[in-house]
Amino acid sequence: MYKIGIDIGGMSIKAGIVANGEIIQREVKETNQSGGLDNIIDDITELVNKLLAKCELDINNIDSIGIGFPGVVTNEGRVTCVNIGLENASIIPKLQERLKGTIVRAGNDANVAALAEYVYGSMKGYNSGVMITLGTGIGGGIVIDGKLITGSNGIGAEIGHTMVATNYYDCNCGNNGCFETFCSATAIIKYAQKLLQEGRNTIIRDMCKNTLENITAKMVFDAYKENDQVAVEIINRFKKYLAMGIGNIVNFIDPAVISVGGGVSNASDIILDGLSEEVKKHLPLKQTKIGDIVIAKFKNDAGIIGASAL
Amino acid sequence: MYKIGIDIGGMSIKAGIVANGEIIQREVKETNQSGGLDNIIDDITELVNKLLAKCELDINNIDSIGIGFPGVVTNEGRVTCVNIGLENASIIPKLQERLKGTIVRAGNDANVAALAEYVYGSMKGYNSGVMITLGTGIGGGIVIDGKLITGSNGIGAEIGHTMVATNYYDCNCGNNGCFETFCSATAIIKYAQKLLQEGRNTIIRDMCKNTLENITAKMVFDAYKENDQVAVEIINRFKKYLAMGIGNIVNFIDPAVISVGGGVSNASDIILDGLSEEVKKHLPLKQTKIGDIVIAKFKNDAGIIGASAL
Structure with a gap:
């Protein structure tokens, strides 16, 4: 069928x-x-x-x-x-x-x-899983025992609007500190624009032809691979808050797997490097096991x- | 039986x-x-x-x-x-x-x-519920369709250690920004101590006989009822972050009911006053309905x- x-x-x-x-x-x-x-x-x-x-x-x-x-x-x-x-x-x-x-x-x-990830992809075979999609914003989805947790009013799981820390700019939703203002593609771009505006020396300036509006998250990851120090600063900041956001998910419902998707997840090696260890720092009992952190299988599909x- | x-x-x-x-x-x-x-x-x-x-x-x-x-x-x-x-x-x-x-x-x-609250108390009859206990720290428990969500490794629901914002002091767990550093009884006491140490004029000073270690959360709530401006400042701060923490719960799994328990919940009128409206400000779509926010039935039992x- x-x-x-x-x-x-x-x-x-x-x-x-x-x-x-x-x-x-x-x-x-x-x-x-x-x-x-x-x-x-x-x-x-x-x-x-x-x-x-x-x-x-x-x-x-x-x-x-x-x-x-x-x-x-x-x-x-x-x-x-x-x-x-x-x-x-x-x-x-x-x-x-x-x-x-x-x-x-x-x-x-x-x-x-x-x-999709739970039934056919990266979360297949796990009892429970949370997916976060790092794109323009951050989306979230929670599956427990094969059932989507959509919430009593359909709000779940707006993980992009859970708050993790105080940020230097406000979210579109009117609040300060939403996860997506730290870890979406938009957040990476905005922070790069901020550092370039402050006159920092970086190869991103050439990549974007000195036009801040041209900056993409991919450029920042590419510059990171070239060991560009401004890119390293941007990506380290992104990773710090990604560990906090995933730490919140673990402290909240402790899923068997967390799948990271969306455009930003194309930089999978950089994202996964050291991530589990950073997430564990956010647990009250540091020695506790946590679920697997994986990269989503499906992209645009x-x-x-x-x-x-x- | x-x-x-x-x-x-x-x-x-x-x-x-x-x-x-x-x-x-x-x-x-x-x-x-x-x-x-x-x-x-x-x-x-x-x-x-x-x-x-x-x-x-x-x-x-x-x-x-x-x-x-x-x-x-x-x-x-x-x-x-x-x-x-x-x-x-x-x-x-x-x-x-x-x-x-x-x-x-x-x-x-x-x-x-x-x-206890789900089977016999304040969350009885709801499909899904989250309880937060505001005491020395903050504890959490999630029930969906009658089942406790304890997580794949037993971590869930350490809601007290989910992060909401940057704070002026670190949590015992080693991180900065845990929910319990804003909204536990300890957090209320610490912030009161801080303001008294700064020399602020408040009736809490008489209540604690000018000994900061004597301050209790109850004293702060009592002073709030007397319209003491320092107490108002402390409780308003507490309520702001309580709305953020509950907002995170709603954006995460959108339960049909959220029950607030623990010693701090004795000040139920002050806590519930305007709380739902504040929580809704944290939703991406402000007009969405949210679950009921109630006070726990069982105290020490x-x-x-x-x-x-x-």
Whole structure:
């Protein structure tokens, strides 16, 4: 039996037919920037129909359709997603009607990525796992005994907005100290921009052609590999707070595995080097064992694969 | 059928026979300060036998015995508890042998208190709940769908050592920023001592007879009720960080209820006043509903009742 996974992003909607955790057919569409429930439903229906046509399948061959949204999804499937104009929107009944009664499920995009890793990827075989996606922000997903912990109101797991320390700039959410202001790609870029603005001498300046807006997290990791001292300072700071954020996860629910994903996780060697030892410093009993820390398996496909597993 | 709950503390071991969540008979014994596995086993056996004699019961009338330890208890029941000289101690088989095969279970004391609140107290009837005990330190316990989340290595839920912000003093655990350095009774006392040391004018000075070591959290709350401006400053600081710590819990697993216990929770009106609104400021989507925040039902009895429910 086939499943369909749909990954709603701010820029594009990606869809795929999934069999045994592998995407066997893909479709993609630009996100309708005017947003709204009807547009989203039209777009999803169009993508599903295109996928079916490509594979010469009928909707009756599809077991279920899962959708990952970049926002809050309640346990009743109501979606709030500011970017695409959804507020407490009841999307499932309307979609099911359009898709001839096929089962439709919805989830938060970071939760869905965690599910992909738990069912098919880096967290497979563990009893419990937490995934953090280090991208523009930080997303989180918690799975315990095979069940996504989405929370009583669909908030869980906004790990990017858990607070770890006082920071030199405020988060978009209005608070100071959110984990994502230390360890997202954005956080790395901002700190690099700050040091360059202070006139520090670094090869990042050449890499970005002395235009601060051009700086990427990859540039900083590349400069780190060249032993550039400003890059070393930025990455050491990032790693210090990453250990604190993961330490919070361990002190909170002590999962059997923690998977680090998102664009920043491409620098896997640098991230994992010494990380477990640093995390253990945050335990009250330092000699206690902690779960494994691993790098996520799926990159851009986590959304489709995870949504299909909802 | 009766159960026995045992609450191991640094100063005393409290035991009780529990029927339907009520303690029907109690015993208490000073904790043997020389510690060690054999002493603990002797003490527990003695308490159990005294309880049985008082109630004219036989050990066969006891369904199970639960023990709460102030330390890490692995899922296999191994106990590490520095204060009483236990390190990865296998206490259950030896105790079961001494207690004629009666089922013995062990848990962390804060987890056990959470279980008491979930099964019989302030979190009863909710799908998921997190308890925080604000005492000398901060303990935590998480229950989801009736199951204690103790973690894969027994660390969960050391919520007192999750980090929330940068603080002016370090935690005993060696880190800076642990939740318990902001919101425990100790944290309130330390901050009061700091302000008095700075020469601030406050009625707390009279209350403690100008001896900083005499200051208690209760004095600070009492002074707050008198509108003492230094006490207001201390309690406002405490409440700010309490909202951050609870905000972290909500952003992490979004429980249906959060129960605040421990000695500090006696000041329930002051603690709950405006708390939910402050916590919501820490959500990325401010309009999202959050779980109820309540005050724990059981005070000193949570340990016995919760242990009996293990």
